[in-house]
Amino acid sequence: MPVTIKDIALKTGLSVSAVSKALNDKGDISEEQKAKVRQIAERLGYKKNILASRLVNQKSNTLGLFIFSRNLMWSSENSAFKYLSTIMDEVKKRQYDILLFSVDSDLANRQSYIDMCLERQVEGVIYIGLGSNDPHLEEIRQTDIPTVVLEHTLTGKNISSVGIDNQKGIDLALNYLEELDHTKIAFIKGFNDVELSQVRFETYCEYMKKKSQYHESWVIQGDFSLKSGYDGGNQIAKLTDKPTAILAANDLMAIGAIGALTEQNISVPQDISVIGYDNFDISKYITPRLTTIDQNFKQMATVVIHLLFEMIQHNIQGKQVLIDPELIVRDSTVKVV
Amino acid sequence: MPVTIKDIALKTGLSVSAVSKALNDKGDISEEQKAKVRQIAERLGYKKNILASRLVNQKSNTLGLFIFSRNLMWSSENSAFKYLSTIMDEVKKRQYDILLFSVDSDLANRQSYIDMCLERQVEGVIYIGLGSNDPHLEEIRQTDIPTVVLEHTLTGKNISSVGIDNQKGIDLALNYLEELDHTKIAFIKGFNDVELSQVRFETYCEYMKKKSQYHESWVIQGDFSLKSGYDGGNQIAKLTDKPTAILAANDLMAIGAIGALTEQNISVPQDISVIGYDNFDISKYITPRLTTIDQNFKQMATVVIHLLFEMIQHNIQGKQVLIDPELIVRDSTVKVV
């Protein structure tokens, strides 16, 4: 049996409420008593039962965190982790706890995300990697719990969303390739069911169609994994009408593709230029060093927390924020000869 | 104001206790009433306040999770994430919640990890990436809360630890290099203050000293990051008495080193063989494909959860488990000519 406030009351001869006041350093209690209580508490090894205090305070000081795309997560190839450290720091600063929620891979069996949060009195929720056809999307939009969605736009009274301006990012890449005289550009897509993937692809499509250079065979379906990029690279290697450049929807697929091309004796960037998206740290260290689009994960995470607490504490309405991406030129892209 | 059990009691004309029984599907309540209660609850949008029920049940159904090495985490280059998905799944299966604890980077300012857990009535704790000179180590060892430590051996009445047999892993690598006739082997170390790093280095030391081939200049201090591997590679490139092989304490440093060597026109593996440790997914896709030591992260995570719940539910004593590593031969290593 852990020691409670009651035990301290008995030992000190004070009332429970006096002890509570002392422990919480309230004003209406003498310094002597405070000292005494603290000393006894220390000696008894007292630890406050935060669950109980949260119940009476009607305040959980807890945030819920959902991370999706588990398949990617498994291989630590998930951008979610890029945000995590910043989120943890910022949340801790504000004295909140984080409940890390899992989601059943079995769609049908899923309990409502909102219910999980409601039952735990969660004050705010963060979603990372939410799918654009997730069955609970509408429910999330309707909820009263302040919510921030990363990498996916969602509007609603208590919803903010933070993402990269993917259209701008892809345009950045495409325009750069244009400067290098590339017109035959292949695209390796990510998962179809996340928004950022759709936007990246659509931006590519529009550009290529505008240039009358859109060819089905240059569009490769990937899933953001290294493996799918590798497979994509092999597929492109087999093409008779090869592109001069490949734009991948993320760095990992770009790296996978480069691996495959290299194996097929197609050299990057001499034969084919490759450009990624994400600016993962590793992209700077592979050979050739990868040209890519930078996302400022840390900035995004900071904005997420800022928006969330604005909603929680000041009841401010949700906002949609798009962060500007940046082109990082390295060695995997070269001018067409 | 959220709807409570009391509201349902009023609406149904039943008592609070009857409603509680109905909601929890207990035996001593008629089926009709159960149905009625459930229907009203549904209509009112009732959600159980789990905090309250945990308080009375004296059971938090919550696990604490600590992830250290934040500096690495920040770049998603942390093996911690490799375990995370499995841990989340297994914990969810058992109907437990996970509290993700942050640790102040400011050592002095740190609240005791144990206190954080105690206050939240956490039933079990998992530590990933605990430093071997963490100030709270002794406290962790003393705690009554069932605890599992990953990647670090720690013994105590309620402590289990799960790790890779790092000595075996490094021996695997070294023996393989020996088969390839390498005698001049450099080593890129990780952080000095985590156990796995120490073991990996010591195993290398012993081997080299046994062969009378140990040279200070072949030992490079890294920190597990790509960058430090890159710097290490540059350092090695400058050596007059160059090694014929580099063993890095993890894949990321190996990849960084390869990057640097390549830039210095030292080709891997023709000039220098490189071998990593971890078998990160990416290692299969870079050029040259990296020879490395595999750690079965998923297996490790499964063991962690198994041990933890054995301790929590069956009061079984903690165990120290070492998982066997495996050598993965790829293209970054070659026989000395």
Added chain:
DNA sequence: CTGTTAGCGCTTTCAT
């Protein structure tokens, strides 16, 4: 300043 009382939302004896 200090103690008494009530109560957060839920569960569980124990009568009825």
Added chain:
DNA sequence: ATGAAAGCGCTAACAG
């Protein structure tokens, strides 16, 4: 089968 009452550990309003 149902309800009254007590209580989990803590805090807050109010009296004294």
